[in-house]
Amino acid sequence: MRLKQGSFLWYLYLDKVHCLLSVRNVKTLLEYFHLLDVHGKNTLNDVLFYHFLHHATDLNKTQINLVFDLLDWSAVGEIGFEQFYVLVCILLAHENHLEEQFMYRHSRTVFDLLDLNGDQIISPKNFGMYRFLFNIQKQELKDLFCDFDITGDHRLNYQEFKLYTIVRIDKLQKRQNKTEENAKRERSILCS
Amino acid sequence: MEEKPSKVSLKSSDRHGLDKESKERVCSDIRDLWTTATLSQSELNTPLSDVCLNFDAEGRSISQTRDWYGQGRRSLDEGDKASQKLRRSSSMEINQGKEDTASEIKAEKSSSRSSLDISKHIPHQAYWAEQQNRVPLPLMELMENEVLEILTEALWSYRLGIGRDHFLTKELRQYIEGLKKRRSKRLYVIEDALGSSRPEPAPCHAGSPDPSLTPSE
Numbered sequence: 001m002r003l004k005q006g007s008f009l010w011y012l013y014l015d016k017v018h019c020l021l022s023v024r025n026v027k028t029l030l031e032y033f034h035l036l037d038v039h040g041k042n043t044l045n046d047v048l049f050y051h052f053l054h055h056a057t058d059l060n061k062t063q064i065n066l067v068f069d070l071l072d073w074s075a076v077g078e079i080g081f082e083q084f085y086v087l088v089c090i091l092l093a094h095e096n097h098l099e100e101q102f103m104y105r106h107s108r109t110v111f112d113l114l115d116l117n118g119d120q121i122i123s124p125k126n127f128g129m130y131r132f133l134f135n136i137q138k139q140e141l142k143d144l145f146c147d148f149d150i151t152g153d154h155r156l157n158y159q160e161f162k163l164y165t166i167v168r169i170d171k172l173q174k175r176q177n178k179t180e181e182n183a184k185r186e187r188s189i190l191c192s
Numbered sequence: 193m194e195e196k197p198s199k200v201s202l203k204s205s206d207r208h209g210l211d212k213e214s215k216e217r218v219c220s221d222i223r224d225l226w227t228t229a230t231l232s233q234s235e236l237n238t239p240l241s242d243v244c245l246n247f248d249a250e251g252r253s254i255s256q257t258r259d260w261y262g263q264g265r266r267s268l269d270e271g272d273k274a275s276q277k278l279r280r281s282s283s284m285e286i287n288q289g290k291e292d293t294a295s296e297i298k299a300e301k302s303s304s305r306s307s308l309d310i311s312k313h314i315p316h317q318a319y320w321a322e323q324q325n326r327v328p329l330p331l332m333e334l335m336e337n338e339v340l341e342i343l344t345e346a347l348w349s350y351r352l353g354i355g356r357d358h359f360l361t362k363e364l365r366q367y368i369e370g371l372k373k374r375r376s377k378r379l380y381v382i383e384d385a386l387g388s389s390r391p392e393p394a395p396c397h398a399g400s401p402d403p404s405l406t407p408s409e
Contacts, residue, residue: 055341
């Protein structure tokens with residue numbers, strides 16, 4: 001999943017610590033949302049939403065419809081600005097390779113999104129449908145349910161999901177530290 | 193949607209009275225500079241942190257909070273409070289700044305800056321105060337162009353799905369036309385402004401060559 005270069009969203013960026021947009025970016029995004037709000041209802045219907053995502057990203061029709069269903073929390077067939085903002089943050093996190101930080105920082109929000117049935121658990125099937133949003137590979141998803149399904153019900157509750165996000169970001173930091181150490185070692189070899 | 197403009201203090205006299213070291217504290221990310229593009233000119237001794245009143249000296253937003261959309265609203269209020277405090281403090285410094293400015297002007301007479309140039313910057317205060325709450329025109333143009341493309345495609349879907357005569361299709365069509373008119377009006381104003389600001393070419397008379405073009409003997 002990639003943002004199209006030169007599109008409006010491509011110019012926005014997330015704060016790397018909190019994985020959120022700045023106030024200025026939110027204001028700009030709100031202006032953009034209001035430009036798309038053709039019917040003056042402060043919402044986007046499924047057609048407008050589809051064409052927006054089709055224009056701004058390389059998602060296919062099936063994925064766009066899945067994302068719409070994910071965000072249409074009240075099942076009214078429309079997306080408000082709050083949901084739009086969440087989507088933009090997810091897209092930007094993916095674009096800027098901040099998926100781990102985003103899931104760690106906003107684990108509750110992501111969990112509530114993936115909890116499609118509202119029963120406070122995530123099934124492998126539901127998580128699998130949306131793994132493209134968070135850059136999670138198939139095997140990684142299988143390992144996730146193997147390693148973190150502590151209760152053994154083949155589902156993830158919030159505590160298990162949170163633990164997964166903590167471990168994932170820990171692994172990322174170790175990977176980054178290792179890369180830095182290798183780079184330093186190479187530099188010192190070159191200097192000597 | 194028009195929001196209440198935050199009270200931003202941008203007295204140009206303060207700019208010239210400020211320490212040059214503070215000039216070095218610039219927002220690190222180039223994308224933070226889109227509201228302050230013209231302030232990057234070397235003639236203006238203005239630290240960007242004074243203009244970007246919602247950002248601290250290191251370019252981080254001072255109005256960040258932890259919640260989602262409500263964060264934006266709360267941070268707007270905090271930004272307003274911060275800008276009010278700055279305005280109060282800067283108003284006290286104006287008189288002092290003015291004296292410093294006069295002494296600086298005398299000291300810098302040999303430079304290209306003149307008192308006339310400085311007085312030109314003062315009216316820009318209102319412009320920058322307004323810009324703090326407005327999306328810059330280039331970004332607005334980009335947004336409108338993109339939205340026009342999206343909505344034009346959506347209009348086709350509306351026509352196929354619910355027909356040409358449905359009120360939603362008509363509403364979308366009218367909206368697109370309104371957006372196009374607004375865009376062409378703005379382009380016309382910009383072209384007009386550019387045309388009027390261009391210097392008139394010197395009238396050339398037939399038979400009398402431009403003395404600068406004749407080779408000197």
